[in-house]
Amino acid sequence: MGEFELIRQIFMPLAGQSGSAALLLGPGDDCAIQRVPPGQDLVFSIDTLVEGIHFPHHYDAEKLGWRALAVAVSDLAAMGADPRCFTLALTLPEARREWLEAFARGLGSAAGVFGIVLAGGDTTRGPLTLSLQVHGTVPAGTALLRSGAQAGDLVCVSGTVGDAGLALTYLDDPDPSADAAAVLKRYHFPMPRLELGRRLRGFASAAIDVSDGLLADLGHILQASGVGARIDGALVPLSEALCRLSDHGRLRAAVTAGDDYELAVTIPEHRWRALADDVREQLTVVGSVTTEQGLVIINGDDVQGATGFDHFGDV
Numbered sequence: 001m002g003e004f005e006l007i008r009q010i011f012m013p014l015a016g017q018s019g020s021a022a023l024l025l026g027p028g029d030d031c032a033i034q035r036v037p038p039g040q041d042l043v044f045s046i047d048t049l050v051e052g053i054h055f056p057h058h059y060d061a062e063k064l065g066w067r068a069l070a071v072a073v074s075d076l077a078a079m080g081a082d083p084r085c086f087t088l089a090l091t092l093p094e095a096r097r098e099w100l101e102a103f104a105r106g107l108g109s110a111a112g113v114f115g116i117v118l119a120g121g122d123t124t125r126g127p128l129t130l131s132l133q134v135h136g137t138v139p140a141g142t143a144l145l146r147s148g149a150q151a152g153d154l155v156c157v158s159g160t161v162g163d164a165g166l167a168l169t170y171l172d173d174p175d176p177s178a179d180a181a182a183v184l185k186r187y188h189f190p191m192p193r194l195e196l197g198r199r200l201r202g203f204a205s206a207a208i209d210v211s212d213g214l215l216a217d218l219g220h221i222l223q224a225s226g227v228g229a230r231i232d233g234a235l236v237p238l239s240e241a242l243c244r245l246s247d248h249g250r251l252r253a254a255v256t257a258g259d260d261y262e263l264a265v266t267i268p269e270h271r272w273r274a275l276a277d278d279v280r281e282q283l284t285v286v287g288s289v290t291t292e293q294g295l296v297i298i299n300g301d302d303v304q305g306a307t308g309f310d311h312f313g314d315v
């Protein structure tokens, strides 16, 4: 399959139709044209995934399609944005039809679930690498930023952390237990917290998605906001599967391993009380924001000094 045949057969069927709500012009021209409704801000972000770094060598193509779009869209969730369209730059060592069709299946089902359409891309030969640029919109001025946390705000985390990080241990397990299968699902099929992000517009003072680990990503909020925080290690939400699978050092691993794609947010107390019950139920309060800089963790001595995932952490 040549480059253009591949694009036509594999990617065009996934593409957003010209004239759809998001796209004035889809793939096929030199650029796509996106429509941004009046009164909305356009928010966009790019993420790269490299074989052997972000996903294992010889990774299942369908899972890769889902995972690549999910981790990119997670940044839109963190901004409280509604997904609109994305571009895909795909570098492949070879064009195998079976692999490409499986990849397109995973990508297409993720795109359907997240409500985002393919607007265009670029296809090249080389070591397996993907870059996805995602575009979303928010009502003007309402995007959730990292920089708004204020002393006294509650620090909250969605869902549970640590599962996907623990899953790395089980990636090659031919017959995983039910608990191992549960954490593997978190790694293979991350679910960006889009609906939660949207519902937190007007309530959260700051937000970030947890890709590098809760400690590191919360640290980004604190740094951007010029504040500190005190969190209780005993309150950090861990899944039952993770608690059964790991014992010693599990909190440290859970807050540093990354790949969670949950949201970490700060919320002023009066707005927390005004939040709908079903939104509060998706969040766990783990501490509060302080005027003193730095992150203090009580009930978690084994966490002191820990950091998160850093591509250049060893230089």
Ligand SMILES: Nc1ncnc2c1ncn2[C@@H]1O[C@H](COP(=O)(O)OP(=O)(O)O)[C@@H](O)[C@H]1O
Binding pocket: 047, 075, 211
């Ligand atoms: N090469 C780059 N050029 C410009 N900005 C960058 C570059 N790499 C990262 N950034 C910016 O630095 C910030 C942090 O990046 P990153 O940790 O990758 O965020 P995220 O976890 O949301 O993907 C983002 O605002 C991103 O746009």
Ligand SMILES: Cc1ncc(C[n+]2csc(CCOP(=O)(O)OP(=O)(O)O)c2C)c(N)n1
Binding pocket: 047, 048, 052, 053, 054, 055, 056, 057, 168, 211, 212, 257, 258, 259, 309, 311
């Ligand atoms: C096979 C494999 N090994 C290790 C990891 C762990 N890992 C790799 S990159 C990363 C952090 C997230 O990637 P990054 O490029 O920093 O994403 P961003 O923060 O920009 O969204 C983590 C936790 C993984 N996902 N897969």
Ligand SMILES: [Mg+2]
Binding pocket: 046, 047, 048
């Ligand atoms: Mg990034």
